[in-house]
Amino acid sequence: MIYLIIGVPGAGKTYFAVNTIKNICEDKKDNKCKYKHVFTNINGLQYDKLNQIAKSQDFAQPFDFEDLKLHIVQEYNYHEQYKKNLIHCEDYDEFVKSQGVFQKYIGSCIFIDECHLYFESKATPELVRFLSYHRHFDIDLYLITQNKNLIDKKYLVFVEKMYKGLPSSKRFFSNVFRYEVYASYQEYKSNRIEIISLKAKKEIFDLYNSGSVQKGKSVLHKFLLPILLLSVLSYFVFDYFVQKDTVVNNDPVNQELPVKSDNEIKSPIKTDDKERSLFSISCIDYDCSFKDTNSYFSLDSILKLFEKFNCKEFLTDYGVPPKRTYIVECDSKMQNLIDLLITKQEFPNETDNNRPLLPNLNGKF
Template sequence: MAAITLITGKPRIGKTAFAVELLMFDDFYKGRKIFSNINGLLIDHHKPPEGHSWEDMHEWLKWKENIGSVVIYDEVQYLFPTRSSGSKMPENVAFLNIHGHYGIDMILITQSAKLLDVNLREVVNKHIHIAANKMGGLTRLEWNEVALNPTQQARNALSSSHKIRQEVFEYYKSAEVHTAHSHVKSRWYYVIIAMLFVLPCILGLVGFMGYKMYQGYKEKAGISAQAEEAKEPTGFKNPLDPENQKEMMPQSGIQGQNLKPEDFVPTLAEKPESKPIYNGVRQVKTFEYPVGCVDGGKSGCTCYSSQGTPLKEITKAMCKDYVKNGLPFNPYKDEQQIAQQPQTAPQTAYELEKGQVLTMGGQSPQNLMYDGYTEAGQQFAQRGGVVGSP
């Protein structure tokens, strides 16, 4: 659909540059015959035919070879100036009413729509106004009809940011390229620029102060926690203390209840201590660990605990290894407690020397016991002989 596009704006705002940009980059105008009066335009275009002028374009635009052409006219107020009401309409103005019949598209450039013929204003299909904004840039306003007061009618326009492509100035002789644009910028422009530099500093300072406050809070919380720990140094309670034994003793499931027959039935055969009635008082005080081994006699090689009980879990081969090479290191022995133990009475004639392991068969026994050990072997003295003797 053939249309008339009006481009307005103050001098040196970039109106002509925008029109040239449309010719260069808008596919709608590419490949079409162009007629233009733009000074120094390097895009392929035509002037009015010989013997004709722009004033009689209503004649030569109707020619067959010119149908579907594009007309770009700069400073169009000189071609279609305002006229008094009641005056006769010029033929070139009247042609604007039927230009679409010949597929003619027009891009007309001027400073204000008020400078144009009133009939031209009525047939404009799109009005584009370029203006400087308060941020120091350019704004493009678009209407589907002429806006005689673009500033006041901006609220009804399609608004967008406008930027001139620098390569456009190479395709025509432009006054804009030699003139510095000095648009008045709003104070908010400078405020925003300043905030771009100040805001990161403020945010950094706030973040740093927040971090310091957080660290201070953590330190105070740590001091409070340490103070609480100082009141109760450890959660350890000495299990040898009778008072602590009462607290640590598990409560029987039958405490405060009537006794039942099943409370006296051991849960393990031949283990009377496994009766449920003892659940509240039964506690492990020590554990089995080999303190001596005897090789010989009817039983072969046997290792014994500190209570003189044979350790059936230790195999004969391991027992013989202990007799030959000595007992393994005891990581459970408290050297400090052993050093503080009082000296025991002299051994009987039949009592084993400290740390001895007997080997039957007349050979001298090998000392494999821990230093300071006194209980080992005492149980054997009660029998009047050495464990393993015939």
């Protein structure tokens, strides 16, 4: 298969690739791996550490595109001769393999970083042939680039799955990478399969040199946080004076006292004509709890809640690491589900840290 990994700097492209390579090495250690070797040109990759994980001396190896290209051109020339009946053989694939073409790459997985430097904006017939024929040699490819528009569409049409890393400004937590997964290189909404998350782990960063080790703040934190703090302060000041003014205007000398209903309910904050409420979540590492509750949820569970109820980050207090407090604006109905989960304990135990994992939310409300 051919996979494409895209995203702006800091979106987690290399992190995703190295995490995948590490998983492949672990499969190799457990004799579950279908690959003979892993090749990559990722800068600063610690091949010795990966081979220690794989318990092999040469399973993970540096990648040289020029060497691969020699095999690509050689196979292309053989195929041109074969089409002209200049080569006679019963099985073309076996003939090519007998000539040593792709010998070192057969049954391997290749990760090509900055692939736009090799698969340029103008396609060549040799590379097009290779992308259409690579499966005959049991080769899988991961192509990594910042922008797929730098690659000719004649190459992109062979992509079977694309991972798009989301920038930090579109992530709820800076220490969790998120990726949109598409069924091809096209970013149509109907073409999107799922959104996946990867927790940023030091053990992965230690396997390569990354510019993402220093987690950058989102645009919201960097530019809008002071404005949000001022807005929250203004809200409480305004609310205080409005309540004070209401007491004065309700002077019994001037008007009758209103009748207070026993069924009076405080309305949640409304935004864009939809009922929205603010929720406070405190997290220590990957364990989170809602304000005034003693039930802890995993970070994955919180993210599922955010997606289900269209939550938007309103304010973040980083506090003393590793503790953080988040204030998010969500559909008010989320409170009903939180109450249900806490009171009835309607959730199974999660395999990670034995924290509660949310059940299937479909049809709850």
